[in-house]
Amino acid sequence: MVNKISRIGVFTSGGDAPGMNAAIRAVVRACAYYKKECFGIMRGYEGMIDGDIVKLGARSVGNILQRGGTILKTARSEEFKTTEGREKAYNNLQKEGINALIAIGGDGTFTGLHKLYEQFQLPSICIPGTIDNDLAGTDYTIGYDTATNIAVEAIDRIRDTALSHNRLFFIEVMGRNSGYIAINSGIAGGAAAIIIPEENITFDQLYSVLGEGGKTSKSSNLIVVAEGSKIGDAHSLAKQVAARSNYFDIKVTVLGHLQRGGSPTYFDRVLASRMGVAAVEGLLEGHSDVMVGVNDKKMVYNRFDDIMSKHHAIDSEALRIAKILSI
Numbered sequence: 001m002v003n004k005i006s007r008i009g010v011f012t013s014g015g016d017a018p019g020m021n022a023a024i025r026a027v028v029r030a031c032a033y034y035k036k037e038c039f040g041i042m043r044g045y046e047g048m049i050d051g052d053i054v055k056l057g058a059r060s061v062g063n064i065l066q067r068g069g070t071i072l073k074t075a076r077s078e079e080f081k082t083t084e085g086r087e088k089a090y091n092n093l094q095k096e097g098i099n100a101l102i103a104i105g106g107d108g109t110f111t112g113l114h115k116l117y118e119q120f121q122l123p124s125i126c127i128p129g130t131i132d133n134d135l136a137g138t139d140y141t142i143g144y145d146t147a148t149n150i151a152v153e154a155i156d157r158i159r160d161t162a163l164s165h166n167r168l169f170f171i172e173v174m175g176r177n178s179g180y181i182a183i184n185s186g187i188a189g190g191a192a193a194i195i196i197p198e199e200n201i202t203f204d205q206l207y208s209v210l211g212e213g214g215k216t217s218k219s220s221n222l223i224v225v226a227e228g229s230k231i232g233d234a235h236s237l238a239k240q241v242a243a244r245s246n247y248f249d250i251k252v253t254v255l256g257h258l259q260r261g262g263s264p265t266y267f268d269r270v271l272a273s274r275m276g277v278a279a280v281e282g283l284l285e286g287h288s289d290v291m292v293g294v295n296d297k298k299m300v301y302n303r304f305d306d307i308m309s310k311h312h313a314i315d316s317e318a319l320r321i322a323k324i325l326s327i
């Protein structure tokens, strides 16, 4: 292994995701294992600009594996988007002798890291941490499994009350421009229709699925709507249905940030642990300007330019299954 790297900085940035703490722990402990010093940068790029940096050792990350959120806090930084902001951040890293970085976050985080790399050639690796599962180059991002399980649990609960009242529910899930949480929580929760940005569906097509006037034998319906829906969010779809007919008793539930909190699933803990170790080992092997990913169970390193212009496509099989089962 190449050994010019002696001090590694780790931070979380963008929206928090369950499993980020497990990834921080894995990075810190892998650093200790390989006899490298590790520093936590607080509040993502904001803390880097402010010089808010703390030393981390193997024992400082005890009892965090199972906790949601991020002990390093997180933020979205406008200043880091500027050349001057990145220069301030880089100077603070230099003061601490930090000569490599590991960022945990989504596409905005990886973009920031790439910009810093372009400006200063600082060795750096990104770990994909976002509930959205919207990054190409990895089958899964940290937090996605937990968020989807939370959405499924919520859908199950809503189903009980929907059935009791013969109601039509629109349930909106997060995911930004990605339909991953929606498609899989919709299949797992038995949704009558799933509206995702990746699939073209018209309002008329959606309306025909609802079965007005007992056209289907369903007494209630659950429609899962991804927040990135192109035909309107859950509230607007509910309004459109109500405007067309008073047949349905309609309710809307927007799950929102509920999906981002709580203890990570075993899947996210293991994924985060593997990715954290792979990030440290990747740096020591000389990888840089890459994102760790998992493809068909194997750890991979993807270059920024190879994945950032691509959309993480939804498996066409998932779409097919959702259609067959919602009949």
Ligand code: F6P
Pocket: 015, 106, 130, 131, 132, 174, 175, 176, 227, 260
């Ligand atoms: O990227 C994670 C995510 O939760 C998205 O699903 C959502 O669109 C966004 O962050 C919400 O951002 P904020 O927490 O800043 O409201």
